[in-house]
Amino acid sequence: MKEREIYADLRTLSxxxxxxDGRAFHQVTDKLNFSExxxxxxxxxxxxxxxxxxxxxxxxxVFGYTxxxxxxxxxxxxxxLGRVEKIDSVLASFASSCLTIALELKxxxxxxxxxxxxxxxxxxxxxxxxxxxxxxxxxxxxxxKLLKDEGYTSQEAASMLHAMKAAELHExxxxxxxxxxxxxxxxxxxxxVYRTVVEKEGYNPKTDEKTITTRRVVTIDKDIPLFGxxxxxxxxxxxxx
Numbered sequence: 001m002k003e004r005e006i007y008a009d010l011r012t013l014s015x016x017x018x019x020x021d022g023r024a025f026h027q028v029t030d031k032l033n034f035s036e037x038x039x040x041x042x043x044x045x046x047x048x049x050x051x052x053x054x055x056x057x058x059x060x061x062v063f064g065y066t067x068x069x070x071x072x073x074x075x076x077x078x079x080x081l082g083r084v085e086k087i088d089s090v091l092a093s094f095a096s097s098c099l100t101i102a103l104e105l106k107x108x109x110x111x112x113x114x115x116x117x118x119x120x121x122x123x124x125x126x127x128x129x130x131x132x133x134x135x136x137x138x139x140x141x142x143x144x145k146l147l148k149d150e151g152y153t154s155q156e157a158a159s160m161l162h163a164m165k166a167a168e169l170h171e172x173x174x175x176x177x178x179x180x181x182x183x184x185x186x187x188x189x190x191x192x193v194y195r196t197v198v199e200k201e202g203y204n205p206k207t208d209e210k211t212i213t214t215r216r217v218v219t220i221d222k223d224i225p226l227f228g229x230x231x232x233x234x235x236x237x238x239x240x241x
Contacts, residue, residue, distance in 0.1 A: 011082040014075055017116040017126060018087060020095050022069030028109055037141030038187045045102040046071065047220045050193040052098045053091065054218050063239055065127060067134035067190030071095065074123060088113040124236055127227040134190040139169040139180060146176045186222040193220050194239045
């Protein structure tokens with residue numbers, strides 16, 4: 001029966017970005033009565049999953065970027081010999097299990113996964129693209145929430161906002177008392193999870209001297225810069241070196 005297995009053996013070269021997207025997560029958040037338009041408990045759970053993918057899944061992504069129900073992971077080195085089916089299935093299944101644990105869910109959830117082959121020059125444009133999507137998601141989420149507060153259904157709100165541009169959405173929320181520029185940074189810009197070097201003070205009893213050691217730790221950064229700006233570019237370059 002081995003010959004009946006459908007297996008493409010499609011492979012990719014590194015570096016790559018793997019993007020994970022939650023499937024029908026609105027049903028999960030509705031059942032858990034999460035706050036609208038953004039719930040910090042859910043956001044923290046997604047950051048927890050991203051951190052798990054960096055340190056507990058047996059892989060070595062350089063960083064992970066997450067907002068809403070998606071996670072992007074950057075790998076500078078090859079994994080699973082570049083086997084696309086293996087990469088997609090293992091990362092998606094680990095993320096699903098990790099989120100189930102983080103939220104103590106009683107029903108299963110699932111992620112899908114896709115691979116984006118890149119060069120180092122593609123990293124910043126990719127992150128800027130996804131961060132722009134985070135901003136659009138942020139504006140739409142707040143606008144829909146405010147319309148629902150006024151008595152409109154989700155379908156009616158989506159229809160009313162469909163043709164509105166970014167400036168119009170911003171003004172729409174401002175007129176209703178919400179300045180989108182003043183909302184928490186993690187809502188507007190997403191969260192970056194990456195490794196950084198920290199110094200730790202110790203003591204050497206043999207020499208009776210203080211010692212300084214360095215170690216790499218994983219940081220969950222909820223106040224990141226705009227990747228399309230010079231400080232955002234410098235920030236990412238320091239991480240991927």
